[in-house]
Amino acid sequence: MIDPRPGLISRRLEGVDEIIAVSSGKGGVGKSIVASTLALHLAEKGHSVGLLDLDFTSPATHVILGIDGLFPEEEYGILPPVAHGIKYMSITFFALDKPAPLRGADVSDAIIELLAITRWGDLDRLVIDLPPGLGDATLDVIRFVEGIRFLVVTTPSKVAYETVRKQLTLLKRLRVPVIGVVENMARKPSDYVSLNVENDGALYLGAIGYDEGLEESIGDEARLKETKFYAEASKLYSTIN
């Protein structure tokens, strides 16, 4: 019995120039806000962009970008609907607003299905938002998505960085390219993260400050783009190649 889906994945992604996974071993560090704003930023720069939310338990990009009332079209596969100029795909289309209590093996199967049937067409950039951890979702994008590169997010907290350090070790061992580490929710000048990142052999991309005003802009793309967060983040993103 052979699964015909994995072989399709590279074909579905062959029109995509660059694939960036936004990831962190640690939860709540800002992966989803970084993935969402990175997609907005790239679209603003004139790139054709896709955003794929693979966090099945706590999908957040649809909340952050205020995506509602859309559904993929079925056409020789499924076509991601376009929101704010971004081709968008998420498990929320299928789980609606209900809890998705999926074990790892089911997450893996669902991810393979999504990657095998979604027709992204030609894209300059595909941004993938991952759940926290080094579990099935993370291992599967590494396994199935050729050429994927990781953008790692951390906060300045020791509790977060201790996990991110392990993740960097793992990615190195797996020879997965790491674009660099973003320090998010920085509150005061400190070289704790930058020194550690350097020491752990990765590129420190810079810090994004904690932004009091961010919460009020959640769900509203236009206001999101006017936040301090977006200004700082965009500056940082423009250094990414």
Add this chain to the structure above:
Amino acid sequence: MIDPRPGLISRRLEGVDEIIAVSSGKGGVGKSIVASTLALHLAEKGHSVGLLDLDFTSPATHVILGIDGLFPEEEYGILPPVAHGIKYMSITFFALDKPAPLRGADVSDAIIELLAITRWGDLDRLVIDLPPGLGDATLDVIRFVEGIRFLVVTTPSKVAYETVRKQLTLLKRLRVPVIGVVENMARKPSDYVSLNVENDGALYLGAIGYDEGLEESIGDEARLKETKFYAEASKLYSTIN
């Protein structure tokens, strides 16, 4: 072929009066700091307490409590070492400080093994720190730990609460008792969380403010107990039965 381990779990836990899982669908909301300080608080009140860290990717309670240089003793099973008066067990004893890239099925197997061989003895309270999400770890403690009750943690952010809402829906559907919801990292007075929690049929336990001084106390039990966080949290914990 029958797995002899699941049947052992209730026997291993028969000396434990109350089991509290600290959980959240969302990552980074403060589960580990709540689990750690709840264990400290209960021990301070004179209870015999155990703390079990089941977050294999991003274990944090050993970092928060500064637990180092301990290892379980092997004696008709394994005996949790005692730290700060708390019987403590964590995957970090076995994974050391290395990344643990475990898929869900392996997480599940490791949790069953830990629950089946750890001899807690008599305890008034066992606190379990869970990874974020509704995946294998969460489903397995629900499946194997009889009488477990959930303490759910959220932040005031919409991004966090939208996931916590789903988790509350799931726990209700599974008839798992929920002690209540703790709002953590509150920054300004707001009834966003309390109103939603009430609306979602759970008990709102109160808010713990964002504490600038918390980070510096990470890893130092004595200093942790002197933080504003600990004072606020203890007050809240003492309302839990």
Add this chain to the structure above:
Amino acid sequence: MHEWALAEGVIQTASGIAEEQGLEKITEIVVRIGELQQIEHDILQFALEQLRTPLMTDAKFTLETVPGKLKCRICGEEWTFNPKGVGEEESEAIHFIPEVAHVYISCPSCDSPDFQILEGRGVLLASITGVKPDD
């Protein structure tokens, strides 16, 4: 219509295997279709016919149905998925991503969504029969 995407997978995988095994032509491809995914057999059959490669000119595509067998991890109950009990929107969601069954379906005996999909999930390639040059 996303049956086409899955048909592509079958054709591509079958071609790969034929090449590996050095087949000069394929005479039959057997596909197992899990009922959980509610695949439209006609469309899949049509798509397979349309997508057939020269190696498969005379190949017969045989579609077999496998009931969706689910087993509860909590109480051990086993049951068979019945699309009739599921709403249209939910049904469509499961059609795309069968795992969201865990969102919409629960154990008929204890109501838990913590069940295993034992068999009958989606599309699998069951066998390929062909002719080697020296046959």
Add this chain to the structure above:
Amino acid sequence: MHEWALAEGVIQTASGIAEEQGLEKITEIVVRIGELQQIEHDILQFALEQLRTPLMTDAKFTLETVPGKLKCRICGEEWTFNPKGVGEEESEAIHFIPEVAHVYISCPSCDSPDFQILEGRGVLLASITGVKPDD
């Protein structure tokens, strides 16, 4: 020594099955031991003997060894776990929680820790033979 904990599991589970099947005595209990967990057979055997219940007075405990078979999810390589390649501390950790093999071991062909434990993980109850009242 945590072999005792696992032996307890075997005895308890065997007792449960014997009751379910209405056995009045058990004559043999076969246990399969995966080599990944590096169980000490002597200790497990001794623990089983000590823990035997009246129902098992004459039971023979047969321990069978199953090699730890691992398969890489990335490159497909299959190999057998060999404790000799692993340090003492690592070995002890795997003894307690076999899944931490993913922390210390990787595929000999592509170095990935993303492998499956096909068989030979830990202790499993393989069979129970006994006598029913009407036998």
